[in-house]
Amino acid sequence: MSNQESGAGGKSGDAFLSLRGLTKRYGDFLAVDHMNLEVPKGELVAFLGPSGCGKTTSLRMIAGLTPQSEGRIIVGGDDLTGVPTYKRDMGLVFQSYALFPHMSVERNIGFGLEMRGIARDEFANRVRDAVALVHLTGMEKRRPAQLSGGQQQRVALARALVIRPAILLLDEPLSNLDAKLRDEMRNEIRDIQKRLGITAVFVTHDQSEALTMCDKVVVMNHGRLEQVGAPTELYEQPRTAFVAGFVGRMSRIRAVARNGSTAFAGQRLPVPAGLDGPIDIMIRPHRIAIGPVVSEETRHQVTGTILRTVFVGDILQYDVDVAGQIVSVELSTRGNESLLKPGAPVSLSWGPRDVYVFGAAP
Amino acid sequence: MTATPADGDDQPRRLPLVVVLLLPIALVNALGFVVPTLNLLRMSFFEAQGTGAMQEVFTLATWQKVFTDSFYAELILNSISTSLLITVLTLLCSYPIALYLHRSSGLWRSVLLVLVIAPLLTSAVVRTYGWIVILFENGLINNALAAVGIGRVRMIFNKTGVTIGLTEILMPYMILALMAGFGKLDARIEEAAASLGASPMRVFRHIVLPLTLPGIALGSLLCFVLAVSSFITPKLLGGGRVFLLATEIYDQAIVTLNWPVASALSILILLIFGTALLLYTRALNAAT
Numbered sequence: 001m002s003n004q005e006s007g008a009g010g011k012s013g014d015a016f017l018s019l020r021g022l023t024k025r026y027g028d029f030l031a032v033d034h035m036n037l038e039v040p041k042g043e044l045v046a047f048l049g050p051s052g053c054g055k056t057t058s059l060r061m062i063a064g065l066t067p068q069s070e071g072r073i074i075v076g077g078d079d080l081t082g083v084p085t086y087k088r089d090m091g092l093v094f095q096s097y098a099l100f101p102h103m104s105v106e107r108n109i110g111f112g113l114e115m116r117g118i119a120r121d122e123f124a125n126r127v128r129d130a131v132a133l134v135h136l137t138g139m140e141k142r143r144p145a146q147l148s149g150g151q152q153q154r155v156a157l158a159r160a161l162v163i164r165p166a167i168l169l170l171d172e173p174l175s176n177l178d179a180k181l182r183d184e185m186r187n188e189i190r191d192i193q194k195r196l197g198i199t200a201v202f203v204t205h206d207q208s209e210a211l212t213m214c215d216k217v218v219v220m221n222h223g224r225l226e227q228v229g230a231p232t233e234l235y236e237q238p239r240t241a242f243v244a245g246f247v248g249r250m251s252r253i254r255a256v257a258r259n260g261s262t263a264f265a266g267q268r269l270p271v272p273a274g275l276d277g278p279i280d281i282m283i284r285p286h287r288i289a290i291g292p293v294v295s296e297e298t299r300h301q302v303t304g305t306i307l308r309t310v311f312v313g314d315i316l317q318y319d320v321d322v323a324g325q326i327v328s329v330e331l332s333t334r335g336n337e338s339l340l341k342p343g344a345p346v347s348l349s350w351g352p353r354d355v356y357v358f359g360a361a362p
Numbered sequence: 363m364t365a366t367p368a369d370g371d372d373q374p375r376r377l378p379l380v381v382v383l384l385l386p387i388a389l390v391n392a393l394g395f396v397v398p399t400l401n402l403l404r405m406s407f408f409e410a411q412g413t414g415a416m417q418e419v420f421t422l423a424t425w426q427k428v429f430t431d432s433f434y435a436e437l438i439l440n441s442i443s444t445s446l447l448i449t450v451l452t453l454l455c456s457y458p459i460a461l462y463l464h465r466s467s468g469l470w471r472s473v474l475l476v477l478v479i480a481p482l483l484t485s486a487v488v489r490t491y492g493w494i495v496i497l498f499e500n501g502l503i504n505n506a507l508a509a510v511g512i513g514r515v516r517m518i519f520n521k522t523g524v525t526i527g528l529t530e531i532l533m534p535y536m537i538l539a540l541m542a543g544f545g546k547l548d549a550r551i552e553e554a555a556a557s558l559g560a561s562p563m564r565v566f567r568h569i570v571l572p573l574t575l576p577g578i579a580l581g582s583l584l585c586f587v588l589a590v591s592s593f594i595t596p597k598l599l600g601g602g603r604v605f606l607l608a609t610e611i612y613d614q615a616i617v618t619l620n621w622p623v624a625s626a627l628s629i630l631i632l633l634i635f636g637t638a639l640l641l642y643t644r645a646l647n648a649a650t
Binding site for chain 1: 546548550551553554555556557558559560561562564565568569572573
């Protein structure tokens with residue numbers, strides 16, 4: 001690691017939270033591998049990845065709950081290395097809520113203010129505002145055990161926000177809620193975060209949460225940053241096969257590249273330079289058109305037979321056997337379609353821009 | 363770890379099954395505890411004779427003696443205060459161990475747990491003799507003290523010896539009871555408190571201590587009861603100079619053969635236990 005930026009610091013531009021070469025090792029295992037990230041003030045950033053990818057470890061290092069093996073965490077220009085959690089000024093929301101079971105809603109929310117020795121008047125005002133912010137007015141005297149999961153998560157959120165933390169850290173905050181509540185809380189958290197203009201890190205394994213809520217998504221895999229970008233960027237321009245497969249759904253076709261092109265089911269496809277050997281061709285299932293043979297020269301076209309039909313309500317999914325590989329196609333249902341039967345021959349086509357080609361994972 | 367919502371009444375209300383399941387223990391309890399206790403109560407009103415015989419004649423003489431003789435008042439106070447001291451010492455020695463065990467995991471935890479429970483595999487008599495070897499005038503500690511020039515200290519055949527011995531003997535029970543009561547203590551809760559600005563000391567005071575109160579109450583009750591009722595260790599380590607209720611009951615029943623007095627003192631111990639249990643329930647209700 002170079003020490004070029006020693007003394008500079010102003011180079012990070014408007015970044016409020018900077019991770020520089022952040023690394024966590026457990027013996028030989030690299031949980032987080034030299035992570036670099038700049039987060040501007042007021043942004044909601046998602047750490048997205050499968051379990052074990054290092055996203056929670058990264059969050060815990062930012063909070064000071066897990067010491068980093070290497071690298072630095074800088075918040076508002078201050079290096080937090082060696083600063084204990086209780087001096088870091090971070091609001092933390094856990095998946096398990098982690099409310100204090102022996103304290104009322106009010107005392108839970110007021111705990112951070114109590115620790116800061118806030119004067120009585122201001123204390124009462126801020127607790128009242130925080131309670132109102134998360135729509136729990138009237139429940140101040142209840143114990144956590146007397147609240148529903150959604151209400152408990154609201155208390156956890158209010159408790160973290162009332163101290164006006166430098167950064168709000170959310171560790172899978174919606175994973176314990178049922179689907180309907182999750183959508184509700186998702187919007188609520190986003191609204192509050194925007195209204196307060198607070199910088200926040202949101203750890204999740206759920207790509208739809210990351211895409212719908214966050215300004216920026218950090219996709220992680222095996223402790224490494226795969227790609228950082230706005231949700232649309234990740235969806236439309238995935239840089240790795242992992243991102244392509246993890247963000248949104250993909251139909252994957254295996255093929256072999258030779259001299260800048262590949263052949264699949266009689267169709268020649270161009271392949272980016274430098275790729276040779278086994279490759280993955282990926283196409284979004286809903287960007288594939290199904291139906292009679294089209295004469296458009298501009299579209300790639302293959303033929304196959306329907307293997308099975310899956311009706312998912314608003315989506316109709318066809319798994320099509322194309323030259324021995326299964327290609328999934330999704331159609332939005334409109335209520336008047338006639339289902340294609342298994343065995344029916346069909347033609348699939350897609351625009352050249354909808355195709356992503358990556359070297360196959362070994 | 364899923365949400366635990368407020369609806370707490372999802373317990374099945376199948377009374378007949380409950381009755382069936384409780385019947386065996388109820389029978390054992392009735393035959394092994396209630397009947398003998400009533401019998402003790404009856405005996406405490408019998409007349410004791412110098413020969414050791416017992417006349418089945420109703421008399422209040424025994425109770426009168428127990429309540430008016432200052433020896434018995436001192437005995438009761440001594441028993442309670444010694445047992446309380448032992449309970450507090452056991453708690454102080456055991457709490458850090460229980461907390462550490464609660465937080466450890468995997469093989470290490472299993473090994474430590476075995477180490478904690480291991481003393482229970484040896485009888486209290488053997489362990490008490492062990493303490494005599496360690497504490498007596500030419501024992502390990504006194505030799506060490508003499509070697510560094512501090513001089514020998516009397517640590518045995520007095521209250522100090524009984525306190526040291528019983529504290530160690532009761533520690534496994536205390537540790538297990540504490541751990542059983544630590545269920546609400548979750549690392550995430552402590553981390554949340556730290557993130558809100560609580561220093562380790564304040565996390566302990568505001569979070570850990572209140573959440574471990576059920577364990578503290580349970581362990582203290584258990585150890586107090588065991589301390590009051592233990593008589594082998596006080597007898598051996600007290601060397602006949604430490605007078606406690608349990609040792610006195612033993613003496614009255616086996617040596618002096620004054621069964622009415624032994625019975626009356628037994629009933630008194632039972633009342634002390636009842637009071638302790640009442641205080642425990644009160645403490646628990648106050649905590650939750």
